[in-house]
Amino acid sequence: MDGYFDRYAVVAVLLAIGIAVVAGGLFVNRLLRPDRPTPEKLTTYECGVDPVGDGWAQSQVRYYVFAYLYVVFAVDAVFLFPWATVFAAPGFGMTTLVEMFVFLGFIALGILYAWRKRVLAWT
Amino acid sequence: MPEVLDVAVRLVAIVAAFLVLPLVAGQMEHKAMAHMQARLGPMYAGGFHGWAQLIADGVKFVQKEDVIPAAADRRVFGLAPGVALVPYLVVMVVIPVGPGLVGVDLDAGLFFVLAVMGVGVLGSIMAGWSSGNKYSLMGGMRSAAQLMSYELPLVLAASSVAMAAGTLSLPGIVEAWQWWWLPWQAIGGVVFFTAGLAELRRPPFDMPLAESEIIMGPMTEYTGIRFAFFLLAEYAGIIVLSALTGVLFLGGWHGPLLPGPVWMLLKVFALVFVVIWLRVSYPRLREDQLQKLAWAGLVPLALVQLALTGVVKVLAV
Numbered sequence: 001m002d003g004y005f006d007r008y009a010v011v012a013v014l015l016a017i018g019i020a021v022v023a024g025g026l027f028v029n030r031l032l033r034p035d036r037p038t039p040e041k042l043t044t045y046e047c048g049v050d051p052v053g054d055g056w057a058q059s060q061v062r063y064y065v066f067a068y069l070y071v072v073f074a075v076d077a078v079f080l081f082p083w084a085t086v087f088a089a090p091g092f093g094m095t096t097l098v099e100m101f102v103f104l105g106f107i108a109l110g111i112l113y114a115w116r117k118r119v120l121a122w123t
Numbered sequence: 124m125p126e127v128l129d130v131a132v133r134l135v136a137i138v139a140a141f142l143v144l145p146l147v148a149g150q151m152e153h154k155a156m157a158h159m160q161a162r163l164g165p166m167y168a169g170g171f172h173g174w175a176q177l178i179a180d181g182v183k184f185v186q187k188e189d190v191i192p193a194a195a196d197r198r199v200f201g202l203a204p205g206v207a208l209v210p211y212l213v214v215m216v217v218i219p220v221g222p223g224l225v226g227v228d229l230d231a232g233l234f235f236v237l238a239v240m241g242v243g244v245l246g247s248i249m250a251g252w253s254s255g256n257k258y259s260l261m262g263g264m265r266s267a268a269q270l271m272s273y274e275l276p277l278v279l280a281a282s283s284v285a286m287a288a289g290t291l292s293l294p295g296i297v298e299a300w301q302w303w304w305l306p307w308q309a310i311g312g313v314v315f316f317t318a319g320l321a322e323l324r325r326p327p328f329d330m331p332l333a334e335s336e337i338i339m340g341p342m343t344e345y346t347g348i349r350f351a352f353f354l355l356a357e358y359a360g361i362i363v364l365s366a367l368t369g370v371l372f373l374g375g376w377h378g379p380l381l382p383g384p385v386w387m388l389l390k391v392f393a394l395v396f397v398v399i400w401l402r403v404s405y406p407r408l409r410e411d412q413l414q415k416l417a418w419a420g421l422v423p424l425a426l427v428q429l430a431l432t433g434v435v436k437v438l439a440v
Binding site: 007011013014015017018022023025026029030032033034035036037039041043045046047051061063067069070073074077080081084086087089096097100101107114115120 | 130188190192194205216233254265268271275282289291344348414415418423433
């Protein structure tokens, strides 16, 4: 296990095993299960009454703001990881620490802005 | 050849752990929850205190008819349980249980874990969208919103540990761990565990499932083996989250007297018990309270932890 990509080959093998476990479960299910579909059985479940309209109904999506917030911050957060492994290396010390506070300041400011814009409160 | 054999043994152990530990956690939930609510829980299956209840459930699930609603998007509907389940198995490959006892030591291990765990939530979004059911759709939307809000504190808290250890490899982090990291990383640990619970949609963060208002959220239309896969994914997720919290914040295999893997198992199941305990103790958070807890509670706390980690690491160590 010395090659860099050999390790990821192990991950790929495990992924294949996982897919095989799921496929195996479904296959055993296919061998054992009864199959008697009726129109009533295949109706969309809506608490026992006939479904009203289409399943993909129009509704107000109030979550898109969080999607924006997430995209903004998560992209920043990804850069934390490579930085985290080297920031305390000899010779960096104070420089990286100040940089970190600049980074934290940006994120905190972003959240403060969202708060002041009242996107975190719904009522 | 011995190398291949070595890898094969590790993979078999991981798959065995993946198939057994979630059942143990599930049975523990049955019994612990029952006793907390002054009930007995399962007592019949298997004879001794209903130990075989979940095996009996599995046998039942595997024989059940596979009902796919006529309105559903069949292909996505069928794939969703697999997408929810498999990532948790894949994540287990990098979790160390003892010195040298790990599936494979990836140098980007922590990053790999966070990336792959995010995929699991796609399963419930797929299920929510493909079911063609209004409740499923709302549940799927809530899952998506919850994933996005809680991913950020999770990532920030995890990177605090990476800063402390100076590596992203999980065995490397445990090796660097010392007892005084417990108070030092305590805030990050609480943030990580809470955000992880929210990503698993466990009570009190189960608004996407909320059976009293939207039936079972994304899983409303699922029956039989596919529903069982979703349940297995939930419990595998609990095991993975507990193991990760143990590895990152509680020192993994470190501990006096007992051998390393035993400590690791003890820590995992202590955390599993906390997960169950929280389910029994707290009422469900409303959707806007959920979002507020993430953005106004956990994210600022995680930022405080990052600052604390940085200052201590540069000035004191």
